Amino acid sequence: MTDAITRLSSLERLWLCEAVRLREEQAGPLDDGEANRRASAAGGELAQRIERRALLLAERDGLLDGLRHWQQGARLAALVLLVLAVGGGAGLAFAALGDGLRPVNVFWALGSLLGLHLLSLAGWLLGLRFAGGGALGRLWLWLSGKLARDARIAQLAPALLLVLERRRLGRWALGLLVHGLWLLALLAAAVLLLALLATRRYDFVWETSILASDTFISLTQALGALPALLGFALPDPEMIRASGDSALASEAARRAWSGWLLGVLVVYGLLPRLVLCLLCVWRWHHGRARLRLDLELPAYRLLRERLQPSSERLGVLDQAPARLSEPLGGVPSAAGSGALLVAVELDPSRPWPPVLPAGVANAGILDSREQRQRLLDQLSRFPAERLLIACDPRRSPDRGTLALLGELAHSAASTRIWLLPPPPSEVLDSARLGDWHAALAGLGLSWSDRAPLNWLESGHD
Template sequence: MESAAALAPAGSPLHQHWQAEAVRLREAHWGPLEDTVACQQALRQPADLQQRILARAAWLAGQGPLQASLRQWTTAARWALAALWLGAVLAGAGAVLGVLGRPDGTVNLALALLGLLGLHTLMLLIWLASCLPGLPATGTTLSQGWLWLTRKIARGPDAALAAQAFLSLLSRTRAWKPALGLFSHGAWTAFFAGALPCLLLLLSTRSYTFYWETTLLSPDTFLTLSHWLGSVPHALGFPLPSGQSVAQSMAATSAPAPVQAQWSWWLIGCLTVWGLLPRVIGLAVCGLWLRLRIRRLRIDPDLPGWLELRERLLPTHQALGVDRPAGRPDAPLPGQGRARQAARHAAVLAYELGADIPWPPVGLPDAIDDLGRCDSRADRARIRQQPPARHLLLVCDARLTPDRGAAAWFNELRHTSADFQILCLAGSPSRRLVWQQFLSQHALPQAAGFDSWLAHLGSPAHD
């Protein structure tokens, strides 16, 4: 589970889809957000609904507290997981102390194996069975404890929303099973990471007597069991006790010290091969499985909240360039000539330019004022409060689709400037043609280029 969160750094596909899901759930719970500028930013992306939904969500999350809440929840989740895994390390050490903690230093090998590997084996078999096709993924006690602890650490109005969006995203991409597997295998890996060093330390500093003890079973049973469990560790270099060692460990008298050392390494080998190794392999398998699921992340446009965005982010009028013809421009306002006399000489203004287009223009003369970028209602209000310019060049991004809102704003600017022109940058020839048609329909003058506009300012007719 922690690996799933670790796979979501800012800008990664998982983080982008997590943001989008959080925005979708927030709007579903508390109503639509103000997204005029967000949609305009999204429309600068290629004509792909998924990319535009992700771009819109990224802008909305960045403008509000949601992005900070996602970061806070991720940090809390990692701390909670670190605490639980630290508890697993301590549990592993405690299990070894419980198995080897008899005052007389005797260790029943059968009970030691059961105490160190019994629950682990049972949980591993349950996990393998849950991976069968058709079985639903259900949360474990560890995962529920992790979520509870994360909620205690991450507090705030959007903390629950972040968790709900994350779990919803995992469920929809069928990544819940590998995420649970990562959490479980990680916890058991931490368990054995605490058990093995503790076992080595105790066996290196104290003297123990290992024995097999039974009332119902025959000595051959323990011989078969010890050889079967020790065969794989023996292939990795751990010693394999002989039949004589098994017989000596079942006798009333203590076995020699070399036999006790063999049983010590045999126990360490069993814990390594049958405990730690399967969990490390399971951790790697679930990590790869989760990565494959994450790579298949896709936006489902039919989900509530995203279905309504299709027309706004992929407008059907985009190919035409204009959503609805507007009326002819109004006549100049009364008294506008006096306002123009008090206006500044010339200015340039960027209208919703993409971030890849530098601003202000290179080579802008000092005598020409830069009004900055106009991307929001606040920017329009700021520009309205400034003295109007006699000569105004509005620079637009031809990759966007002009609409009635843009036409109304252009008309407003034209009413405040004696000489108003529009320059279109970027965009393909087809997109520039759309803008030419739009400007022609609204009788808006278009500048051929920045240099030609500067030459236009220097002509005698416009001094």
């Protein structure tokens, strides 16, 4: 595989597998002959073969580049939301304190700072069993697709959500985004609130028409109890009662109300979002390590027999017919011209083709039915004088391969089979090699375990 594929994380690999599956469900099966062959030749468990096949198809069809474009769009979308979060937090602080020309109603200020945050938090908690991303999460996904501007990414966002929902990670991933943005917004609000309180003089007051003053005193002290444990100021009951009549001009009152307002923002705004961010990070890492392909999906069950057959016999596969097509005779020598080398189902790790003499053409490697039919059609119009077919004797000489050899031999004046040597670290199975010899003898084809390149070039050894 290329470096671009090997650098992918485990999540990105699963993501592309799911995107390829969705594409095949919507547009029909892809042309995957070469990808299946390479995935099977690489070995491993079924999940590894399915993953390798999907990555090869994703790279071939441009889905891998689409993934990079989507990620770039996602980063740009996150940056846009971060800027909006900082601007929104600053707006909350200005809305809470006003211009300083009139007294600040402490509960209106508190509502401006925490009202939308608490509504968003309640909505996220109520919807935790469903998605957990909320409007901000959906906005980020939509904006990511728009900024990517790539037609190949249609399946990427749905595929990502499907992968994450296998371990219910979608709510934690989007939840991390939502709580992170709110944390940044509230942090910006707290910083600007502190800056405004440090550089301007604000008077604080509370007002009511139907509630008793004792209600505001109890509520103020209840809200300020937890911040007071962290060292934030808490107005005493007399100061709270006096602030209901008019704004106190004393410095102590301003400092007490300012500390109370900051403390409530930190304890009921910043800290809950920080805790939820850490929770989402922990759940994300815990669930991500357990992500796996769902091999019970119908699309993956169909790939099982193609990538990892339930059984594989040694020797000749399938019961051969009583008589295979005889290649003896071929085409007349005068009808054929030129020399041709072709290989059948070679391992992709094997270097190919070898250095060929001048005048010898290379027909490549036949892996798919389409490639075989194309070569047979070509040879039917322009037969070869000499045809050398390279086969890997580590594979079983199944009926389909032998039938192909017979058809190819019919298209040349003279045909030979080259049984390739194994890699240096391997040894050929003697029983399987004997099956090859017997099968080729039954077809009447001569074979060699060395490259007959002299014969291919000149017609004699």
